[in-house]
Amino acid sequence: MLLTDEEKRMLDGEYCPGIQRSMDLLVKLGESFDAEKLVPISYGHIGYDFCPEPFWDKMTEGVPQTPHRVTTHPSYSPEIWKKCGLPLADNWIGEHERKLKRFKELGWLRTETCAEYLLGIFPRKGDIVPMGGSCMQVANNSLFGAKVDRMGILVSLAAAVCGRTPLMGLLIPENRYASHLVELDDLDVSDWTMSEYHCLGYYIGDQVPGFKPVAVNGLPPNLPFDFARALVISMPTSGAVTLAHIVGTTPEASTLEAAQGKRKLENVIKVGKREMSETWERLNVWDDDTVEHVAFGCPHSTIDEIGRIVTLLEGKKVKTTLLIGASTPVEALARRQGWADIIEKAGGIFLPACPSIANPFTRADIAGEKQAKSAATNSARSAHYIASVGGIKVFFGTEEECVNAAISGKWKGEMPKWK
Amino acid sequence: MEIRAHMVSAGKAEGKAVVYNGPFAFLGDLSPVTGKICMPRHRLEGQSLVNKVFVFTTGKGSSGCDFAAWAAKKNGRAPAAIICLESEPVLSGAVIATGIPAVDRPEKNVLELIKTGDYVRVDANAGIIEIKGK
Numbered sequence: 001m002l003l004t005d006e007e008k009r010m011l012d013g014e015y016c017p018g019i020q021r022s023m024d025l026l027v028k029l030g031e032s033f034d035a036e037k038l039v040p041i042s043y044g045h046i047g048y049d050f051c052p053e054p055f056w057d058k059m060t061e062g063v064p065q066t067p068h069r070v071t072t073h074p075s076y077s078p079e080i081w082k083k084c085g086l087p088l089a090d091n092w093i094g095e096h097e098r099k100l101k102r103f104k105e106l107g108w109l110r111t112e113t114c115a116e117y118l119l120g121i122f123p124r125k126g127d128i129v130p131m132g133g134s135c136m137q138v139a140n141n142s143l144f145g146a147k148v149d150r151m152g153i154l155v156s157l158a159a160a161v162c163g164r165t166p167l168m169g170l171l172i173p174e175n176r177y178a179s180h181l182v183e184l185d186d187l188d189v190s191d192w193t194m195s196e197y198h199c200l201g202y203y204i205g206d207q208v209p210g211f212k213p214v215a216v217n218g219l220p221p222n223l224p225f226d227f228a229r230a231l232v233i234s235m236p237t238s239g240a241v242t243l244a245h246i247v248g249t250t251p252e253a254s255t256l257e258a259a260q261g262k263r264k265l266e267n268v269i270k271v272g273k274r275e276m277s278e279t280w281e282r283l284n285v286w287d288d289d290t291v292e293h294v295a296f297g298c299p300h301s302t303i304d305e306i307g308r309i310v311t312l313l314e315g316k317k318v319k320t321t322l323l324i325g326a327s328t329p330v331e332a333l334a335r336r337q338g339w340a341d342i343i344e345k346a347g348g349i350f351l352p353a354c355p356s357i358a359n360p361f362t363r364a365d366i367a368g369e370k371q372a373k374s375a376a377t378n379s380a381r382s383a384h385y386i387a388s389v390g391g392i393k394v395f396f397g398t399e400e401e402c403v404n405a406a407i408s409g410k411w412k413g414e415m416p417k418w419k
Numbered sequence: 420m421e422i423r424a425h426m427v428s429a430g431k432a433e434g435k436a437v438v439y440n441g442p443f444a445f446l447g448d449l450s451p452v453t454g455k456i457c458m459p460r461h462r463l464e465g466q467s468l469v470n471k472v473f474v475f476t477t478g479k480g481s482s483g484c485d486f487a488a489w490a491a492k493k494n495g496r497a498p499a500a501i502i503c504l505e506s507e508p509v510l511s512g513a514v515i516a517t518g519i520p521a522v523d524r525p526e527k528n529v530l531e532l533i534k535t536g537d538y539v540r541v542d543a544n545a546g547i548i549e550i551k552g553k
Contacts, residue, residue, distance in 0.1 A: 152485030155512035388447040
């Protein structure tokens with residue numbers, strides 16, 4: 001790989017051990033993909049609490065404040081977990097506090113969300129933004145046209161430290177054209193809610209090998225933001241799709257021709273009623289109908305989603321624990337609107353944390369003997385990770401079914417009647 | 420039998436093979452505590468990957484696969500080496516950052532030539548997979 005003199009100095013350790021190690025990781029990764037060089041980034045996005053502490057310490061050792069902006073994925077909230085009465089919360093405080101202290105010294109921004117575009121922090125078309133969080137990657141690539149390659153949480157830290165990322169994958173314009181096409185086969189989407197789009201995305205992700213760009217054709221133009229986002233973020237859960245063009249909705253896909261360019265299609269994936277039914281079924285992993293926890297906000301809730309939950313929940317009390325994952329600014333807006341109050345009076349709580357992989361109520365290493373044994377969610381991504389990482393039973397259904405489950409403690413969700 | 424392949428992550432390792440004709444995610448598919456496949460309804464659910472040479476198609480899933488790989492390695496519950504048909508950046512970053520030897524783009528179809536239980540040696544630096552049989 002061709003390095004500039006400055007990059008060679010960074011790699012040779014002339015600045016500090018953190019920059020040297022980060023550079024080493026970026027160069028090794030770039031070389032394994034035959035990247036020609038490194039390119040400067042517009043800004044970076046990392047996940048400090050998801051980094052193992054020894055790795056975090058090594059990669060940030062001696063690193064001064066960066067000239068570029070760096071934001072972060074949801075962090076842990078052990079102080080709030082403690083208030084929720086989760087017995088093992090204390091175990092998490094020390095490491096979290098140490099990493100947060102270093103994070104602040106670096107001058108990085110505590111966005112603590114997997115949906116920071118809702119805070120007004122989003123890339124312009126063509127901006128190069130290395131990011132941790134596959135849902136951030138696919139959303140920023142697909143919905144805003146940023147250049148975000150697929151990468152892991154650890155590599156995203158290296159890119160943020162160095163302000164550089166290897167020129168490879170989806171940073172290269174010709175690699176952004178769709179190689180896989182999804183066609184809806186006799187599916188009427190007119191009454192779909194967000195959950196049906198989650199389910200469709202989960203099926204598509206499973207059908208596309210590797211992280212090949214996908215074009216989804218046949219959906220209504222200018223799909224509402226919540227629906228478009230649900231569709232694209234579910235794909236890197238069951239698979240690795242990092243760029244999905246929704247024809248008529250996303251910026252690089254005004255038409256199918258624009259999304260496809262001159263690239264030859266490798267496969268056409270047809271999705272009909274049978275595929276949707278099988279996927280919906282697959283996302284439901286449970287035997288009896290008792291629901292102990294309900295999780296919303298994977299990815300972090302939009303204000304519109306919170307508004308819909310409030311309409312369903314107003315004046316009711318929940319029997320389960322109810323978590324809404326949302327960024328602090330979106331929560332503040334919900335509070336100003338009077339909605340946070342309604343949710344909290346019903347017994348729900350807001351957390352600026354991950355309600356899936358790091359959902360404190362479903363994780364035995366946080367909740368201890370209070371771990372919920374079953375959880376309901378309207379997100380395919382959440383269902384996937386609560387079942388596998390939490391190791392508990394999962395109900396997947398619509399917003400309305402999940403709110404009803406929180407109120408009654410019983411699952412009455414049904415397979416949608418596909419039309 | 421020797422098969423040439425492309426280095427993803429440096430190092431040499433050997434062990435019994437586990438072959439899976441599908442994509443793999445360190446986060447969600449593998450328990451970092453037991454080293455076994457933990458995804459409900461996965462075809463290999465319950466299969467241990469500890470010190471195995473894991474052969475599969477490509478990576479998938481969350482960008483958190485690298486910290487999950489790190490946790491498995493720290494607990495001594497990681498695969499010894501990885502062979503896949505074509506890696507992707509999350510998988511590559513995970514094995515490079517955690518020091519698990521790995522190769523991809525093998526010149527022959529490893530999913531057919533290697534059987535689960537075969538003893539396999541991977542020299543990633545030299546780009547060589549050696550199948551030693553049962």
